[in-house]
Amino acid sequence: MEKKFDPQHLDVVAFARDEAVLEGQGALQAMSRLCQEQVDGDVLAGPVVWCLEGRLEPQSGGADHVWLDLEASVALPMQCQRCLTPVLETVQAQRSFRFVADEATAAALDDEAEEDILVVSRDFDALALVEDELILSLPLVPLHEVCPEALPMSAVDPEFEQAAERPNPFGVLAGLKKSSS
Template sequence: MEKKLDPSHLDVVAFARDGANLQGQSPLGTLPRLLDEQFAGDLQAGQVLWRLMGRLVPQSGGADQIWLDLQASVDLPMQCQRCLTPVLETVEAERSFRFVADETTAAALDDEAEEDILVISRDFDALALIEDELILSLPLVPLHEVCPKVMPMSAVDPEFESESAKPNPFGVLAGLKTGKS
């Protein structure tokens, strides 16, 4: 009988030792911080699709390294920064994490290691990690490829434009200077 793995209470050591894979989909509502990033409009967010893979990497003269590979994606309605209407952005995250025994080791390795370092936990919340990675992968400026409606692009301030339509009170003086009326 295969035991059921819970991504919000994952034993990272056992998961990596077994070379386990876990995949699923979660409604956006189960990830409240990511839900806050969506734009209220007529577009619907998709399911959060995710996959976790555990692995051990053998080290000569030391204990095997514990790794967790993460892939996640979601279609998230956001506000186009060009036309200010909803745009459905596909947000994807793909990262690998190495786990170490304690915070001190993680802090010491964090500056020199290229990979992300996390502390081993027997009750690791992988769904929170998925949410974090998707938030970090959000586009800085969501845009349509081609906006559905054309927005007027004007460098002139409407207030300034209405002022320039008024007659210039010094226009008469300019006419006197050149001898014209």
């Protein structure tokens, strides 16, 4: 008989022991923090697609390590930092997490371990982890490959141009000095 796992109330140890896989997709609006990163406009966000896989890694002379592999992606409308119009960015996250028995063990292993360490739980919200990982994977500077509109490439400040057209007050003084000599 196959167990039914709930990604918002996941028993991580049972999930890993069964080498279970959960896949799903949902609306971006269900992830409020990630939803705040999108811009309004004509470009629509895609669904959040995710996959979770549990596994145990045997250890010689000790208990098996509990692992959770996560993959997630979403097409998110963001503001292009070059032309300031919406750009649809594909945000992808792929991480593996090792679970340990308690906070003290996690803190002790965190500095020396290369992998991400989390504390095991019978009521783990894996969808919150999916949202966290997608937020961490957001591009620092979203850009179009080629912006849809031509950009003005003037390196001159318009106020500076206007100032250059006015007569230089020191030039007038220099002219007065020459005429008095």
